[in-house]
Amino acid sequence: MLNDFIILMKSELAVTVIIFLLLFIKIGKGMKNETLLSFIQVLLLINFIGTFFFNESGNLFGDMFYTTPLIAFQKSILSLGVYIISLVCADWLKKTPHLPEYFILMLSALLGMFFLISSGNLLIFFLALELSTIPVAAMANFDLDKKRSSEGAMKMILSSAFSSGILLFGISLLYGATGTISFPAITEQLNHSPLVILAFVFIFTSFAFKLSIVPFHFWTADVYEGSPVATTAFLSVISKGAVSFILITTLYRVFSPLQDIWYIMLIALSIATMLIGNLFAMRQQNMKRFLAFSSIAQVGFILAGMSSFSYIGITSVVYFILIYLFSNLAAFGVVSVIADKTGKENIDDYKGLYKTNPFLSWILALALFSLAGIPPTAGFFGKLFLLTSAGSKASYWYIIVAALNMIISLYYYLRVIRAVFMDKNEQPVEKLTLSPSVKLGLILCGIGIVVVGLLSWLFDHIQVLAMHQ
Amino acid sequence: MQPGLYHILFISGALFFTGVYGFLTRRNLITMLMSIELILNSVNLNFVAFNKYVWPGKMDGLFFTLFIIAIAAAEAAVAIAIIINLYRSHKSIDVENAEDLKY
Numbered sequence: 001m002l003n004d005f006i007i008l009m010k011s012e013l014a015v016t017v018i019i020f021l022l023l024f025i026k027i028g029k030g031m032k033n034e035t036l037l038s039f040i041q042v043l044l045l046i047n048f049i050g051t052f053f054f055n056e057s058g059n060l061f062g063d064m065f066y067t068t069p070l071i072a073f074q075k076s077i078l079s080l081g082v083y084i085i086s087l088v089c090a091d092w093l094k095k096t097p098h099l100p101e102y103f104i105l106m107l108s109a110l111l112g113m114f115f116l117i118s119s120g121n122l123l124i125f126f127l128a129l130e131l132s133t134i135p136v137a138a139m140a141n142f143d144l145d146k147k148r149s150s151e152g153a154m155k156m157i158l159s160s161a162f163s164s165g166i167l168l169f170g171i172s173l174l175y176g177a178t179g180t181i182s183f184p185a186i187t188e189q190l191n192h193s194p195l196v197i198l199a200f201v202f203i204f205t206s207f208a209f210k211l212s213i214v215p216f217h218f219w220t221a222d223v224y225e226g227s228p229v230a231t232t233a234f235l236s237v238i239s240k241g242a243v244s245f246i247l248i249t250t251l252y253r254v255f256s257p258l259q260d261i262w263y264i265m266l267i268a269l270s271i272a273t274m275l276i277g278n279l280f281a282m283r284q285q286n287m288k289r290f291l292a293f294s295s296i297a298q299v300g301f302i303l304a305g306m307s308s309f310s311y312i313g314i315t316s317v318v319y320f321i322l323i324y325l326f327s328n329l330a331a332f333g334v335v336s337v338i339a340d341k342t343g344k345e346n347i348d349d350y351k352g353l354y355k356t357n358p359f360l361s362w363i364l365a366l367a368l369f370s371l372a373g374i375p376p377t378a379g380f381f382g383k384l385f386l387l388t389s390a391g392s393k394a395s396y397w398y399i400i401v402a403a404l405n406m407i408i409s410l411y412y413y414l415r416v417i418r419a420v421f422m423d424k425n426e427q428p429v430e431k432l433t434l435s436p437s438v439k440l441g442l443i444l445c446g447i448g449i450v451v452v453g454l455l456s457w458l459f460d461h462i463q464v465l466a467m468h469q
Numbered sequence: 470m471q472p473g474l475y476h477i478l479f480i481s482g483a484l485f486f487t488g489v490y491g492f493l494t495r496r497n498l499i500t501m502l503m504s505i506e507l508i509l510n511s512v513n514l515n516f517v518a519f520n521k522y523v524w525p526g527k528m529d530g531l532f533f534t535l536f537i538i539a540i541a542a543a544e545a546a547v548a549i550a551i552i553i554n555l556y557r558s559h560k561s562i563d564v565e566n567a568e569d570l571k572y
Contacts, residue, residue, distance in 0.1 A: 123533055130540050134547050141551050150555040151567040157548045158501060162492055164544075165508035168537060169485055172515035172530075179524040181533065226569075 008058050008067050011075045014047050015111045019104055026100040033094050037086070040103055041437065044083040051076040057469075063182055064121040070465040071118050074245050074318060081238045081325045082110055087441030088333030089230035091340045096228075102142060105135040106234060113242035117249070122171050122181040125246070129167070132242065133160045133210070136235060140227035152226020159219040163209030170202025183254050190257040200258055204265065207250070210243045213303065214273040217296050221280075224292035229336035232288060236295045237328050241321040244302055248314055251306065259309055266307040267398060274300030274405040281412045287335050287345050290412070291328070294371055297409055298324060304402055305386035308393045314466040316385035319459055323370065323382040326448030330367035333442050334360050341432050352428035353420045360432070361420050363442045370449045372413040373406055378453030385459070477518040484511035498552045498562040502545060509541045 006013065021043070025031065031039075051072060059066035086093070086103075096102055112131030119125040137160060141153035175181060177196045178189035190196055205216065212220040224232045251262055277297030284290040305316045337360065338353075339345050354361040370379030383406065391399045434442075452458065484507055491504030513534045520530035556562050 123529070123536060126533075127536060127540065130544070134544060137551065138547055141554060144554065145558070147558045148569050150551065150558055151569055153551045154498065154555050154564075154567060157544070157551050158492075158498075158505075161502075161505045161544050161548065162508075165488070165505055165512070168509065168512040169515070171533075172512045172519065175516065175530055175533070176519040176523055179527060181529045 004058060005060060007054050007056060008060055010054060011051050012111060012114050014050055015107050015114065018043050018047060019107050022100045022104050033099050036099055037090060037093055041086050044086055048076065048079040048083050051079050059120060064124045065118055066120045067118045068469040070469045073462065073465055074117055075114055077322050077325060078110060078113055078238055078242060081329065082106065084329050084441050084444060085230055085233050087437045088329060089233065089336050090435055090437040092228055092230055092336060096142060102139065105139050109135040110238065113238065116242055117245045120183050126168065126171065130164060132239065136239060139231040140223055142231065143228050148226040149228065152223045155219050156223045159209060163206045166202050167206030170199045170206065173199035173202065186254055187256060197261060200255060207243065207247050211240060211247065211299050212296050213269050213299060214276045220296060221289050221292040225286055225288045229332055229339060233329055233332040237325050241325065244317060244321060248306055248317060252309065263307055266303050267394060270300045270303035271401055273303065274402065278405055278408045285346050287347060290347065291331055295328065301383055301386050301402065304390040308389040310392065311466040312389045312392065315459065315463045316389040318462050320382035320386055323378040323452055326445045326452065327367045327370035327379055330363050330442060330445035330449060333445060334364045337432060337434065337438060338429055342429055344429060347416055347419055349429065350416065351419045351423040352425035356428050356431045363446050364420060365417050366446055366449050368413045368417055372410050378449050381453040474518055474522040477514060481511040481514040484514065496564050498564060502548055506541060509537055513537055
């Protein structure tokens with residue numbers, strides 16, 4: 001029993017141990033930020049490597065918590081993301097006076113996401129969702145003396161509290177209709193009664209808030225722009241990834257009897273999300289805001305992949321999230337370095353970057369090409385599989401609309417690349433020296449962007465995991 | 470007359486939509502937070518009513534209520550900390566004054 005407990009919950013236990021270690025470090029004698037940061041990076045690396053061993057399937061606490069090799073793989077993706085964030089945002093992290101607290105909050109949110117993707121019960125699902133959003137609001141406020149940071153945090157906490165209220169109302173209606181809160185039992189009890197459908201719409205709305213699907217995306221850009229870059233990166237990659245994973249589980253397992261309803265919702269919302277995200281991204285001047293809207297547009301494609309209701313849907317979404325992690329973190333890494341050293345965040349300030357900082361320019365170009373989905377980079381393969389999966393069920397008109405959206409998105413991605421490589425500027429960003437950890441993080445992302453698309457066995461591996469879960 | 474399930478559901482539905490209305494129209498941050506508490510309390514009422522009238526043998530709804538109360542307190546604590554920090558920089562807790570971030 002105890003053995004089971006330790007092996008099945010090993011990733012959660014590992015993160016908890018790191019959190020407590022940081023708490024003790026905080027209480028004890030003050031360390032210098034640089035040594036502490038490299039210590040934390042080593043811990044996170046060990047944590048990431050540890051997620052690959054002893055992955056068994058099983059459940060605990062009467063089906064409240066379950067894990068499969070696929071879920072373990074999703075947890076490794078999230079841990080990798082946190083490790084890369086600790087590398088690429090090192091410059092900002094070194095300067096913050098409360099480094100241990102920042103990582104305690106970030107790892108608590110990560111712990112919540114781990115519980116979220118292995119939850120088998122509405123109660124633990126709700127608790128984990130709260131654990132993964134409340135600390136992020138505190139993280140958004142970490143530039144304590146900046147007005148924008150506290151404004152972003154206020155928008156984040158209010159919208160997340162509101163969305164969790166809506167989620168709870170949906171859960172209570174679902175409990176009234178089915179009389180149980182355990183996922184497998186709910187699936188057996190589901191029917192097409194109006195109460196169940198209303199409950200589903202409420203629950204889906206809350207997911208739409210967390211994933212910033214279009215009618216509920218208004219908080220995204222403000223929070224992304226206001227918060228420190230490390231928080232923005234965490235919010236846009238890790239939190240979005242975890243919520244997409246649990247959304248797949250909820251739709252495919254819990255609400256599988258309502259498939260005819262959520263299929264239409266997914267298609268309609270994904271078209272709206274892609275279109276609005278793209279159109280708003282075109283007119284942005286601030287780099288963080290621009291990336292916020294680009295990430296909204298990417299969610300539209302994730303929804304497209306989800307709509308197929310088959311294991312290929314799961315595979316393509318997990319694979320895409322892995323690629324999206326590398327590309328988005330590379331982009332945020334470059335933005336973080338430049339914003340931190342010079343305070344410049346506007347696209348116009350990036351003009352002529354290539355003359356002074358060729359390395360940063362190439363990484364940024366790779367990341368943006370990958371986000372746009374241009375062939376040699378991994379982003380192309382990610383989008384290809386998402387649309388293939390969507391095409392197995394949807395009509396071709398839908399695929400054509402999605403492909404047209406990819407073309408629209410080229411406009412604004414290439415606009416940034418043109419500013420970086422071709423536009424002339426009297427006062428470009430001066431030559432920046434990168435610290436080794438930032439360099440390592442950016443190179444990791446760059447390798448990921450180039451290589452992951454070519455590793456066909458990785459896709460096959462995820463597919464095998466998805467088939468046997 | 471004994472109150473039945475529909476009476477309680479009516480009250481909780483009314484509470485929920487009062488909360489949503491308050492959240493969307495009020496401009497004071499503390500009031501918005503109170504509106505969210507209204508929403509959460511309507512959910513509690515729902516759970517307890519369903520537990521009593523529809524599924525009397527089960528305890529899931531009651532447990533859920535306890536957890537919701539605890540989480541609501543945690544959420545309010547973080548939210549109020551953020552609002553205090555906002556007040557320090559903006560000298561106001563009106564959302565209309567927090568408008569640096571715009572389209």
